[in-house]
Every structure is written in C-alpha cells, then in structure tokens.
Amino acid sequence: MSHKDSMTETESRAAKVMQRADRMASFSETPEHLTRAYLTPEHKLAHAQLASWMLEAGLETWQDSVGNQWGRKVSANPTMPTLILGSHSDTVANAGRYDGNLGVLLALEALEALGDVELPYHVDVVAFADEEGTRFNTTLIGSSGVAGCFQPSWLEVEDANGVSMASAMDSFGLEPQVAGSDSRVDEEILAYLEVHIEQGPVLEAQNLPVGVVTGIAGAKRYEMTVKGMAGHAGTVPIGLRQDAFCGVAQMVTEIENYALEHDIVATVGKCEVLPGAVNVIPGEVRFTLDIRSLSQHQLETCCETLLEKLAAIAKLRSLSFESRNIYQAQAVLCDEVLQHKWANVVEKHTQQTACFLPSGAGHDAMVMAQVANIGMLFVRCDKGISHHPAESVTTEDVSVALDCFIDMVQSFAP
Ligand SMILES: [Zn+2]
Structure with missing residues (x-):
C-alpha cells in the first residue's frame, strides 16, 4: 500500500x-x-x-x-x-x-x-x-x-x-x-x-x-464564610466598618496573585453577599475556591499557605474567617x-x-x-x-x- x-x-x-x-x-x-x-x-x-x-x-x-x-x-x-x-x-x-x-x-x-x-x-x-x-x-x-x-x-x-x-x-x-x-x-x-x-x-x-x-x-475545593458586621450604608463611617465583602475582595485579589506566582490555577467561582441589599453593609460573604495542580505536594502546600494568607487578611480587618474543604481529587x-x-x-x-x-x-x-x-x-x-x-x-x-x-x-x- x-x-x-x-x-x-x-x-x-x-x-x-x-x-x-x-x-x-x-x-x-x-x-x-x-x-x-x-x-x-x-x-x-x-x-x-x-x-x-x-x-x-x-x-x-x-x-x-x-x-x-x-x-x-x-x-x-x-x-x-x-x-x-x-x-x-x-x-x-x-x-x-x-x-x-x-x-x-x-x-x-x-x-x-x-x-x-x-x-x-x-x-x-x-x-x-x-x-x-x-x-x-x-x-x-x-x-x-x-x-x-x-x-x-x-x-x-x-x-x-x-x-x-x-x-x-x-x-x-x-x-x-x-x-x-x-x-x-x-x-x-x-x-x-x-x-x-x-x-x-x-x-x-x-x-x-x-x-x-x-x-x-489534583483539585481541592473549599467553601469559605467571612463574617463582619452589617450596618446602615449611610450612617456607619467608612473607617469604622467590618465590611465582609471588602475583605473578600482583597482575598480574591490575593488568590489571583498567589496563583500567578506559583503557577497553579485557582478560581473563586461562586460568591454570595449577605444580606444582599443595596443600602446595607455586607455582614457576611460565602464564596468558593477551586484550586488545582499537577503536583499533589504543591497542591497541599499551596492550599495551606493560601488559607493562612486569607485568614490573615480577615484578622487585619476584624472579620471572622472559616474554611471548609468540600472536595478533593488526587x-x-x-x-x-x-x-x-x-x-x-x-x-x-x-x-x-x-x-x-x-x-x-x-x-x-x-x-x-x-x-x-x-x-x-x-x-x-x-x-x-x-x-x-x-x-x-x-x-x-x-x-x-x-x-x-x-x-x-x-x-x-x-
Ligand atoms: Zn470528558
């Protein structure tokens, strides 16, 4: 042929x-x-x-x-x-x-x-x-x-x-x-x-x-809950707030920078702002994090470090921070x-x-x-x-x- x-x-x-x-x-x-x-x-x-x-x-x-x-x-x-x-x-x-x-x-x-x-x-x-x-x-x-x-x-x-x-x-x-x-x-x-x-x-x-x-x-997924204090959008001075969503915004930026530096992929794909009203300071935010790497070791260490960084951001802003691992694949x-x-x-x-x-x-x-x-x-x-x-x-x-x-x-x- x-x-x-x-x-x-x-x-x-x-x-x-x-x-x-x-x-x-x-x-x-x-x-x-x-x-x-x-x-x-x-x-x-x-x-x-x-x-x-x-x-x-x-x-x-x-x-x-x-x-x-x-x-x-x-x-x-x-x-x-x-x-x-x-x-x-x-x-x-x-x-x-x-x-x-x-x-x-x-x-x-x-x-x-x-x-x-x-x-x-x-x-x-x-x-x-x-x-x-x-x-x-x-x-x-x-x-x-x-x-x-x-x-x-x-x-x-x-x-x-x-x-x-x-x-x-x-x-x-x-x-x-x-x-x-x-x-x-x-x-x-x-x-x-x-x-x-x-x-x-x-x-x-x-x-x-x-x-x-x-x-x-490999992949790990987390569900995060960040709690601050809800309040009146007009009366609480900007410097005296515990705005959970402002904290989460900083966390999301941190996640992106960290992923870029460490050559992994990390995604915040879901975010819920509570109480979710135009005139109320966000008192609580729940968001998800999906993070993946071909190296299981890198995945583990990156997750650990990143969660510490997010907790530190919360602490600086007097917010509470909780993370729950909801999924993992080797x-x-x-x-x-x-x-x-x-x-x-x-x-x-x-x-x-x-x-x-x-x-x-x-x-x-x-x-x-x-x-x-x-x-x-x-x-x-x-x-x-x-x-x-x-x-x-x-x-x-x-x-x-x-x-x-x-x-x-x-x-x-x-
Ligand atoms: Zn397929």
Whole structure:
C-alpha cells in the first residue's frame, strides 16, 4: 500500500468518526440540545448504537454491571494482559458532541482498522456510561465500576426527580445489588489508553493537532464564610466598618496573585453577599475556591499557605474567617513509558516534536489509574471550547489522532 493510499484510508475513517459523532449526538434528552445522562433512554439507545458498530467491527460485545458498553478485539492466542481503550459516552447538559464520545469512537475505529492484525493480547474498548455526573451529581460512576471503587452508598443518591440510582438501574435493566461486582484487576490489564479533546487552548496556540498528556491535575475545593458586621450604608463611617465583602475582595485579589506566582490555577467561582441589599453593609460573604495542580505536594502546600494568607487578611480587618474543604481529587500522573510511546507515534505522524501538557480537567483515566498504567492523548479543539454546543474538532486532527491510536494499540506486541 502506498503512502498516499494509507493517507486516504485513515482520512475516510476519520470522516466516518465525525459522522458517527453526529449520530451519537442525536441520542439526546431534547432535540434542541445535546444532553445524555446516565441510565436514561438516550443512554440505552446510544449504547445500542455503539454495540451494533462494535459488532460490525468484529468485536465481542457486552454491557457490564453499571451500564458501560464494552467491545473486545479477541486475540486468538493472548499471552499478555488485556489492553483497555476508552472514554465516556455521557454528556453534560447542553453539551458538545466530542467530549468523551470522540475517544470512544476513535478507539472503536482503531480496532476496526486493525481487524486483520493478530495481537498477543485482547484489546477492549469501553464507553463509560457516566463520567460527568449530570444526573446524580456523582461523577465517574462508569470507570469506578471498572476500577473496583463503586460505592454502594451511591445507590441511594437521588436525581432531581427523586429517583434513586438503584431504582434507575432497575428500570434500565441492571441489577443494583451487583453493581461494580465485575470490576477488573490490575494483573489483567496491560494499560489504559484514552484519547480526549483538550478542553483548553494550548494545542491550538502551538498549532499542533495532538498532544501527550503528562497527568491529571489534583483539585481541592473549599467553601469559605467571612463574617463582619452589617450596618446602615449611610450612617456607619467608612473607617469604622467590618465590611465582609471588602475583605473578600482583597482575598480574591490575593488568590489571583498567589496563583500567578506559583503557577497553579485557582478560581473563586461562586460568591454570595449577605444580606444582599443595596443600602446595607455586607455582614457576611460565602464564596468558593477551586484550586488545582499537577503536583499533589504543591497542591497541599499551596492550599495551606493560601488559607493562612486569607485568614490573615480577615484578622487585619476584624472579620471572622472559616474554611471548609468540600472536595478533593488526587493528582494522577500518566505513566512515563506510555507518554514516551505516545510521543513516538505523534512525532511519526506529525513530523513535529511532541507537545507534553497536563490536564486541568478530570477524566476516566484518573480512576482507571487505580488498576492500570494510564496514557492519554489530547486532540486540539477549536478555541479550547468544551461543555458547550460550539465544541469543535477538525477531521484532519481526528485523522492524525486515529493514526497515532492505531500505532499505539499495536505497540505492546513484543
Ligand atoms: Zn470528558
């Protein structure tokens, strides 16, 4: 096969992936917006579609105990553990069509392209049924089921309509009492590979179609309460106030400066001013802080120092300050050998030096890291936009990612 012919084949496969992404986007709660949540009729239809494409690609298919859809390229003589490729098939509300789904479709297409190639290991593709947590606010349910960390307490969690996860599983045709019982163990996994849109602007800025992910940032979230003294906006002199919001304004500036100095990201995304009247001095402010870093150590020390700084600002202004940690996720590094392998195939197919970049967003890979070495590849997306209908990738970039994925899947053979 000439070089030109092989280019044409991958390009037509990439075009097929794009069409399939459009088709997947049609399985939605409403026709105007793409929303596909866990254990819904849309989930069922989308996975039935994936299963039929998997069969077409010659894969063995099954659904697991938490509703993930699997396909396997069966090895006639497996002498090594199984390679797992995957991403998620659920979406946020009013989503774009590539977040998660592109990774599933690329994995499936890579296996179809390798139809006649005999490998000494099975290769599984998995569509995780819940990553976003759109319905139950509990994220990463699909990969948790596979990695052996599905929490039975999640079954009691209710959606906005008061339907528990257990009863939603029941209506979907799953047995909640065995949810997570078919998890996989590390000795049986060769590696976990995930291709995902970048969801940020780095690759676009560097004019590169794909990039190698170094790891997934750890995150901590806090809820802060700052209390001062409410009072009359006209009668209390400016120098005699305990204005909680003025204190918080200074804190937010401190947070931004600190993040800039320490090369981390920190965001105050929610702020509530009380009592919230035009003529009353703010007596209390509640705000959130989301802080992330690829280095768990740096995350811990930065949070500690920053909280001290905020408390000091409060003290200077005679305000009370309380912080409550409401969420934390450990930073997870991608396996160095797998990063290297990705870089090799990327350089082969782009003729450019591979770009290594961290992920600021969470992914199924961070849960799969509990049972497997993980390797991730990012695909450039337009302006870094994601979780939005304007999410967009080009067929050319998808074609490069597919070439890389096809090589990567075969690269474990001795
Ligand atoms: Zn995603």
